[in-house]
Amino acid sequence: MRRNPSFLSFSQLKSRAAFGCKAAALTCFLALLLCAMQGVEAVEPPLGLEPAGEKSVSTALTDQQVEERVNALLGQMTPEEKIGQLVQVPGQAWVPNAPKPEDLVAKGVSGSVLWLSDPTSINRLQRIAVEQSRLHIPILFGLDVIHGFRTVFPVPLAMAASWDPPMVEQAQAVAAREASAAGIRWTFGPMVDIARDPRWGRIVEGAGEDPYLGAAMARAEVRGFQGTQLGASDRVLACAKHFAGYGAADGGRDYDSSYIPEDQLWNVYLPPFHAAVEAGVGSLMSAYMDLNDVPASGNPWLLHDVLRGAWGFQGFVVSDAFAVRSLITHGFARDPADAAFRALTAGLDMDMASGTYLQNLGALVQQGRVSTAQIDDAVRPILAAKIRLGLFEHPYADEARFAEVTKSPEHRQLARAAAERTMVLLRNENHLLPLKKDLSSVAVIGPLADSKQDTEGSWTVMGQRSSAVTVLEGIAHKVAPGTRVLHAPGPEIKRNIPSFFDALMNPHPKPAQTPAEADQAFNKALDTARQADVAVMVLGELANMSGEAASRSSLDLPGRQEQLLEAVVALGKPVVLVLLNGRPLNISWAAEHVPAILEAWYPGSEGGNAIADILLGDANPGGKLPVSWPRSVGQVPVYYAHNLTHQPETQRGFVSRYWDGLSSPLYPFGYGLSYSKFAFSNLQLDQPQVSLGGKLGISVDVENTGSRAGDEVVQLYIHQWAGSASRPVRQLKGFQRITLAPGEKKTVRFSLGKEERSYWSSAERKWVEEPETFDVWVGEDSTAALHTTFKVNP
Ligand code: BGC
Numbered sequence: 001m002r003r004n005p006s007f008l009s010f011s012q013l014k015s016r017a018a019f020g021c022k023a024a025a026l027t028c029f030l031a032l033l034l035c036a037m038q039g040v041e042a043v044e045p046p047l048g049l050e051p052a053g054e055k056s057v058s059t060a061l062t063d064q065q066v067e068e069r070v071n072a073l074l075g076q077m078t079p080e081e082k083i084g085q086l087v088q089v090p091g092q093a094w095v096p097n098a099p100k101p102e103d104l105v106a107k108g109v110s111g112s113v114l115w116l117s118d119p120t121s122i123n124r125l126q127r128i129a130v131e132q133s134r135l136h137i138p139i140l141f142g143l144d145v146i147h148g149f150r151t152v153f154p155v156p157l158a159m160a161a162s163w164d165p166p167m168v169e170q171a172q173a174v175a176a177r178e179a180s181a182a183g184i185r186w187t188f189g190p191m192v193d194i195a196r197d198p199r200w201g202r203i204v205e206g207a208g209e210d211p212y213l214g215a216a217m218a219r220a221e222v223r224g225f226q227g228t229q230l231g232a233s234d235r236v237l238a239c240a241k242h243f244a245g246y247g248a249a250d251g252g253r254d255y256d257s258s259y260i261p262e263d264q265l266w267n268v269y270l271p272p273f274h275a276a277v278e279a280g281v282g283s284l285m286s287a288y289m290d291l292n293d294v295p296a297s298g299n300p301w302l303l304h305d306v307l308r309g310a311w312g313f314q315g316f317v318v319s320d321a322f323a324v325r326s327l328i329t330h331g332f333a334r335d336p337a338d339a340a341f342r343a344l345t346a347g348l349d350m351d352m353a354s355g356t357y358l359q360n361l362g363a364l365v366q367q368g369r370v371s372t373a374q375i376d377d378a379v380r381p382i383l384a385a386k387i388r389l390g391l392f393e394h395p396y397a398d399e400a401r402f403a404e405v406t407k408s409p410e411h412r413q414l415a416r417a418a419a420e421r422t423m424v425l426l427r428n429e430n431h432l433l434p435l436k437k438d439l440s441s442v443a444v445i446g447p448l449a450d451s452k453q454d455t456e457g458s459w460t461v462m463g464q465r466s467s468a469v470t471v472l473e474g475i476a477h478k479v480a481p482g483t484r485v486l487h488a489p490g491p492e493i494k495r496n497i498p499s500f501f502d503a504l505m506n507p508h509p510k511p512a513q514t515p516a517e518a519d520q521a522f523n524k525a526l527d528t529a530r531q532a533d534v535a536v537m538v539l540g541e542l543a544n545m546s547g548e549a550a551s552r553s554s555l556d557l558p559g560r561q562e563q564l565l566e567a568v569v570a571l572g573k574p575v576v577l578v579l580l581n582g583r584p585l586n587i588s589w590a591a592e593h594v595p596a597i598l599e600a601w602y603p604g605s606e607g608g609n610a611i612a613d614i615l616l617g618d619a620n621p622g623g624k625l626p627v628s629w630p631r632s633v634g635q636v637p638v639y640y641a642h643n644l645t646h647q648p649e650t651q652r653g654f655v656s657r658y659w660d661g662l663s664s665p666l667y668p669f670g671y672g673l674s675y676s677k678f679a680f681s682n683l684q685l686d687q688p689q690v691s692l693g694g695k696l697g698i699s700v701d702v703e704n705t706g707s708r709a710g711d712e713v714v715q716l717y718i719h720q721w722a723g724s725a726s727r728p729v730r731q732l733k734g735f736q737r738i739t740l741a742p743g744e745k746k747t748v749r750f751s752l753g754k755e756e757r758s759y760w761s762s763a764e765r766k767w768v769e770e771p772e773t774f775d776v777w778v779g780e781d782s783t784a785a786l787h788t789t790f791k792v793n794p
Contacts, residue, residue, distance in 0.1 A: 060229055061388065070383045074376055076135060079365055084109030085379045086350050087358045088142065088318065091116030091125065098355075101125060108133035109358060111382055112140040112186070112318075112350060119397035122183035126395050138395035140386055142186035142318075145236070146205060146459040147171075149178035150406035151415050151605050152468065155457040155582055156191060156217075158422035158601030160207035160626035161672075163713040163737050165220035171418050172224025174411050177234040181405040183397030185389050186237040188285060190221035192272035193242055196637040198627065199252025201550030204457065204582025204602070206247065208626030209639045209669065211268050212732040215275035222279040230282055230388040237385055240276035241285035242320055244302055245269050249289055252636070254551045257290040263725065266760030266767075268641075274311055282315040282385050286348055288323050295330045297323040298339070303347030316381035318350040319343065325354035336360050341369060349378040412606055419603040419610030421711075425621040425673040426587075426629075429595035432574055434617030434675060435534060441484035443532035444472045445525050445568065446539045446561065447493050448580045454540075457582060457602025458547035467605060471538045471578060474608025478616050486532050490525035491518040493542060493559035499549045522564060529568045536576045536615065537565055537594075543602060546582030555586040555633045562589065569593050578611060584629040591666055599623075617675070622711030622737065624672035624781065628665040634658075640669040640782040641728040648729075670732070670781035676710030678740070679703045680779050680786050682747075689791045692769055695753040696790060700778045702748055704740035713737045714748045717784060718756070719775040724763040730775075730782055752776075757792065 061069075074082070089101050089110045104110040105128045116122050122141050129139045147153045153171045162168065172190075179187060194214055195203035207217040218240065225238035245265065248258040260269055273284070286303065287296035296302055297319045307313045324343045325336065333339035340360035343351070351357035364370040386392065425433070435442070448454045450473070452466035460466070469477075476485045492513050495502070502509070513521065529535040539561045544550065556562065566589065569575050576596040579585065580603070590597060598621065600611050613619035630638045635658075647654040649663065657663035679702070686697035702714055716734035720727040734750040758769040771794040777784040 060231065066384050066387050069387050070380050073135065073137070073383055074379065077379075079372070079375070080362060081108045081135060082375050082379045083357060083361045083365075085111035085137070085382050086344075086361070086375075087355070088112035088114055088350050088352045089355075090114060090353055091121060102128050104358075105129045105139060106132040108135060108137060110139070111137070112142055114142045114352065116141060117143055117182060117184070119182045119399045119402045123396050123399070126183065130395050137383075138386060138391040140186050140237070140382070140389070140391065141184050142188060142239075143179065143184045144189065144459050145175050145179040145184065145187040146189045146191065147457070148175045148415065148460070148604060149182070149184075151175075151178060151408075151411040152456045152460050152466075153415050153604045154419050154422045154607070155204050155602045155604075156206055157204050157208060157582060157626060158603065158623075159418070160213060160217050161424055161599075161601065161623040162418070162421040163213070163624050163626075163735055164421055165216050167418055167421055168217060168220040169224040170414060172221050173227070173235070174414055176225050176227075176236045178406050178411070180234055180236050181397065181402040184236060185391060186239065186283070187225055188239045188241060189225065190218055190238065190240060190276065191242065192218040192240050192276055193244075193247035193287075194269050194272065195247035195627075196639045197247070197249075197252040198555060198583040198630065199552050199633065199636060200247060200249055201254055201546045201552070201583070202548060203247070203627070204546040205459070207272070209628060210626065210641065210732050211271040213626055213735070214272035216735075218272040218276040219279040222276050222281045226280065226282065230280075230385065231390045237282040237389060238276070239283040239285050239318065240273055240281045242287035243284045243296060243307070243317070244273055244287060245291045245296065246287040246289055249551075252551050254549050255288050257293070259292055261762065262765075263760050263762035270306065277307070277311045277313050282388075284313070284315070284317050285352075286317055286319050286323060288320050288326065290330060290332075295323075295327055295332050297348055298327045298332060298342040298346045300346040308347060314381065316349040316378070316385065317347060319348055319352045319354070321352045322354045324348065324351045324356040337364060340364060344370060344374065344378060349382060415604050416606035416610050416613070419600075419607050420613055420619040420621075422601060422603065422623050423610065423614055423621050424599040424623040424625055424671075425614075426597040426599055426667060426671075427591060427595065428673055428675075432596040433576065433598070433615060435576070435615055437478065437483070437616050438480040439483050439533050441486060441532040441534075442475065442479065443486040443488070443529045443535045444475055444538060445488055445490060445529055445535055446537050446564070447489050447491070447559070448540055448542070449487060449489060449536075449538035451542075454543045454580060455602065455607040456543065456604055458543050458550075460543075469606055469608035471536070471580075471608045471611050474610070474612035475536065475615065477609065478612040478618070484532070486528045488525040488528040489521065490564045491521045491560045493561065495542070495545060499544060501549060502544055518560065522560060522567075525564055526567055526571070529573065530571055532573070534574045534576065535568050535571075536578060537568060538578045538580060539565060540579045540581035540585065541583075552583075553633070555584065555630065555636075557585055557587070565590060565594065576615065578615070580607075584627055586630070586632050588631050588666060599625075620675045620708060620710040621672065622674055622713065624670050624713045624715075625667055626669070628669045628782075629667035629671075631661060631666045635663065635665070638663070638665050640665075641731050643726045644729050668782045670713070670715050672713070672781070674706070674710045674712065676704050676706030676708055676712075676740070676742070678710075678712040678780060679705050680714075680784075683776070683778055683786045683788050685776070685788060685790055687790075689793055691793050692771055693754045695751050698734075698750045698752060698776060698778070699747050700786065701745055702738065702740065703745040704742055707742050709739065709741045711737055711739050712780060715779060715781065715784060716750050716752075717777045717782060718752070720757070720770065721773040721775070723770045723772055724761045724768060725759075727759065730777065732782070750778075
């Protein structure tokens with residue numbers, strides 16, 4: 001028998017509008033949180049930023065001390081209060097009859113609150129928890145702080161394109177500092193889903209297609225958010241999501257089922273999660289979709305056998321929003337009680353926003369279907385996290401400090417440096433870039449050229465107007481005083497089918513341009529380009545065209561952008577294409593006809609300045625693609641680490657799998673140009689053979705043969721010749737981003753051990769390292785040519 005959802009219903013509630021709530025009226029509330037305990041440095045902080053958050057709010061507690069405090073609390077808690085810790089509610093009453101969060105909090109039956117972003121509201125609710133609830137257990141406030149809070153960094157896919165984990169760690173430390181100052185002690189990030197299908201809108205939130213790069217980014221993000229220990233001041237609890245396989249949704253359609261063979265799970269989709277767990281991530285979020293027919297949020301294999309069993313994870317698991325109740329919608333659970341039972345017993349500790357645990361776990365305990373011990377096991381890691389975070393000692397946000405922290409010029413400086421490091425130069429014929437600063441005129445054209453929100457990308461609406469610098473503004477600031485900067489947006493672009501979130505965030509959208517208005521805008525843009533020496537075309541996708549519920553069936557430039565680009569190129573002027581987007585797009589025409597193309601992603605608060613730095617030569621691009629770039633949507637999925645086949649494409653007569661085009665990507669994984677040139681030579685192994693389990697040293701010389709300083713990402717790929725299962729043609733197993741002065745040469749060293757050579761064999765159904773011959777390539781992308789081989793002996 002199904003019961004009517006009476007607490008919170010998905011369609012009414014699932015909203016980012018909460019983020020828009022109440023711009024904070026900042027009043028001085030508490031003295032600065034004093035926290036001067038032990039300091040441990042994680043990475044060299046750039047730009048004079050202090051290594052944030054290595055001071056502990058609560059003196060680092062031993063596991064035993066934490067356990068004792070948890071047990072002491074559990075001993076005093078009623079069953080209702082225990083279940084309350086497993087309940088996360090939205091920070092506002094969402095529908096007329098839903099219980100008010102303040103009432104739930106006062107009764108001690110809501111352990112966590114989400115979607116509040118301002119310190120005043122957070123403190124108000126926290127005060128109720130701390131002062132009015134029977135046991136005074138503070139609330140853990142959670143929010144999606146994905147790529148910055150007030151200072152917005154480039155989107156995660158862009159951050160992966162930096163191939164620079166220390167920078168990513170620093171950026172997330174800044175995000176943690178700003179968010180924690182607002183009282184947010186838990187971020188729903190990093191998103192570590194591998195994505196090999198750019199139709200999937202959420203590819204923008206992760207690190208792309210590769211498990212090795214994805215694992216490196218996962219570790220860096222966890223360290224950035226959490227610091228070296230939970231409870232470090234200025235840091236937050238991290239949450240690796242969406243466990244697991246969300247990126248493999250059928251057809252790239254968000255929320256659709258994923259079917260992933262076991263070896264692909266272990267070798268491709270799970271490694272970034274495992275890396276996050278090994279880096280000490282305190283929580284995980286279960287995914288929405290069915291994984292091999294079992295919803296991830298009720299999947300004991302994932303949540304218990306893999307996570308707790310194989311990996312020994314000690315933290316807690318939260319569902320994705322409304323995912324517990326969705327177990328019914330999936331056709332998996334019979335009713336809300338069954339949904340609560342199956343999620344909890346699978347290993348899901350906290351119910352995000354659906355109210356299903358709150359309404360059903362009590363009865364399940366009374367009926368003896370769920371034991372008190374099972375409830376206690378779910379509550380323990382949540383209380384432990386609150387204790388380790390120092391929430392009991394410091395439950396409140398310091399509103400004065402929040403104002404000060406979020407104004408930091410160093411944060412903006414880091415955002416600019418980060419954006420510069422994420423951009424990928426895809427084409428630069430005849431050294432069109434960098435442009436001279438004293439051009440007589442430049443036209444900055446396109447619907448994204450002067451849009452603040454689209455410079456930041458999704459997951460950034462925090463009740464604030466965007467303070468991003470647009471491309472137009474960035475260029476205007478940087479060119480010589482005499483240069484004329486012209487602008488025209490061209491025809492507007494829009495989603496054909498608005499998303500559920502659009503309706504909430506922007507309930508009264510302005511009417512779409514009429515065809516006549518669009519024609520006029522098109523002609524004006526063309527005229528503007530005609531008047532300038534150079535046209536910078538800023539094209540791509542609006543922020544709401546990628547992210548959640550933003551999948552596409554095409555990868556073409558939306559609207560009339562392609563037509564406008566072709567018309568501007570036909571004017572015969574030099575044209576630079578700057579892409580703002582969260583996924584590879586079909587730019588096959590541009591790749592042949594537009595002389596310079598810069599992939600700038602959604603670059604964040606300082607995006608326009610960073611783009612201008614690169615276009616006008618104050619910065620040298622060094623980012624590399626974290627995804628293979630398809631020629632068209634028909635090639636999807638296309639990824640470099642595919643297996644060899646019966647007729648490899650290197651064989652004559654089999655150059656493509658298609659007869660109507662090439663099956664190779666337009667740009668390979670790891671690709672990206674620079675204003676410098678780099679030469680690779682002298683690939684050396686420290687021994688030609690190694691025993692199983694042994695380590696092999698590999699070195700290569702890299703020289704900057706260009707005339708300006710620049711960065712190269714030195715990439716190492718391997719291939720195992722034979723084994724119990726077929727192995728990918730190449731796999732990334734090492735990378736280093738280095739900076740070289742003109743003429744400078746460096747020897748870069750890698751170490752290749754058992755971990756890099758092992759894989760989960762579908763034939764053996766276990767992890768294996770096999771005594772076989774391996775290829776090694778080192779170079780500038782996944783097509784690197786410098787090659788050698790080594791043997792692994794039994
Ligand atoms: C998303 C999650 C997010 C959660 C809370 C869900 O719709 O899938 O990634 O963390 O909402 O905002």
